[in-house]
Amino acid sequence: MASVTMADVAKLAGVSKSTVSQFLNKRYHYMSEETKSRIEQAIHELGYSPNAVARSLRQKKTQTIGVIVANILHSFSTEVIRAIEDTCHAYDVHVIVCNADNDPQKEKKYVEMLRAKQVDGLIVFPTSDNKELFNGLVAAHFPLVFIDRLIHGVPVNAVLADNEEAMRLAVNALAESGRRRIGLVLPPLLEEITPRMERRDGFMKAISEAGLEYEEAYVAAGQVEEAPHFLADMLALPTPPDAVIAGNDLILYELLRSIKQQKIDVPEQIALIGIDDVTFADFFNPSITTVAQPTFAMGHKAAELLLQEINGGKKHSEIRTHRFQPTLKCRQSC
Structure with a gap:
């Protein structure tokens, strides 16, 4: 069976091929509703399907x-x-x-x-x-x-x-709730991964602006699966942090898994904020404060x-x- 062409549609609809072409490309601002209806009906009756390859060659897209x-x-x-x-x-x-x-x-x-x-x-x-x-x-x-x-x-x-602002929001929220010793867990710090570096630097700046002491032992970066070990090491310090920020959603998930397994009391033992809002934040007990990017x-x-x-x-x-x-x-x- 011969394939249906644009000329067949034009003939059945009683219009020119250029009118059908304009209809297919949605350039019908000056096309009457009756003409559009006839073309639609002809396309339906004939089972016409535009040739995408031919169109891309014509349009160079x-x-x-x-x-x-x-x-x-x-x-x-x-x-x-x-x-x-x-x-x-x-x-x-x-x-x-x-x-x-x-x-x-x-x-x-x-x-x-x-x-x-x-x-x-x-x-x-x-x-x-x-x-x-x-x-x-x-x-x-x-x-x-x-x-x-x-x-x-x-x-x-x-x-x-604005990754710097994301950290400022998180640090200020923790400081306003009375937290003074704030930690941060990030994925590996690689110069080429912009958000990680900006969040680390933004954290340090926000800590200073909030009048808090930056403690190197409270900041850890490494593979996502290492996040629970980083948290355990922080909590084992003579003076452990009273809050921690998860640098992204995958880090947050690993920290929450460890918190649940170790039965760590949030927020009494340690407060928690995640960078990136996640669907489960509302359902975790307690629900998790997050800094949401406008994705x-x-x-x-x-x-x-x-x-x-x-x-x-x-x-x-x-x-x-x-x-x-x-x-x-x-x-x-x-």
Whole structure:
């Protein structure tokens, strides 16, 4: 059976091929409702399906973008991806999501694969080891936006939370509840992972601003699964902390698991605040105070920036880092 063409739809609807093309591309501001109805009915009767490959060749776009996420297990990442997908869906743009596991080689392979698939642009939670690759994309004027992390020397639009403010909110909330000895547990401190470094530095600054003493023994960074050991070491100190901040959602989960196993009294024995809001914060007993990043607003902004670039809207003078303000979700753990 011969495939149905746009000309067949135009003939049945009694309109020109260009009118059908404008309808398919949703350019029907000056099209009457009767004409739109006839085209819709003709498409339905004939079972017409537009040739996406042919359309992409005409438009020189595939209406597809790639998102390369550092670690899809983070609640932050999944919420940002959802916002990106929602925004792109509104513009009939498809999203391919790849999980790089914080592995530069995996990230590089995904960039190469997505470019081979001719995606129109990329949103990346970047590692630092592919600076040359990303600068090559910039030099080729390939649409690119970073989210959550920066690579210094790569001039692209980026979307990040104000990590310093996140720490200030957490430290001030604990200080206002009477806590004076505040600890911090973070994933490994790597220069290329922007939020971790900014949160460590923001913590030190917030402690000073609150008039508290910074105690090196109260700050620990390492693999996520080491978080319970860090907490145990802190609580074994002659003068243990009376509060601790979990540097991200995965650290918070490990600390809570240990707190439950060890039957540590929160907040009487130690107060607790997590950076990144999590779905279980309300259900844990006691409920967990968190500092929430505006994940949906950040994902929406990243998608909008990329779509603007794809449509020729980026100028070098407009490239900047867009910072979003976190909010404190007060609950019972501090």
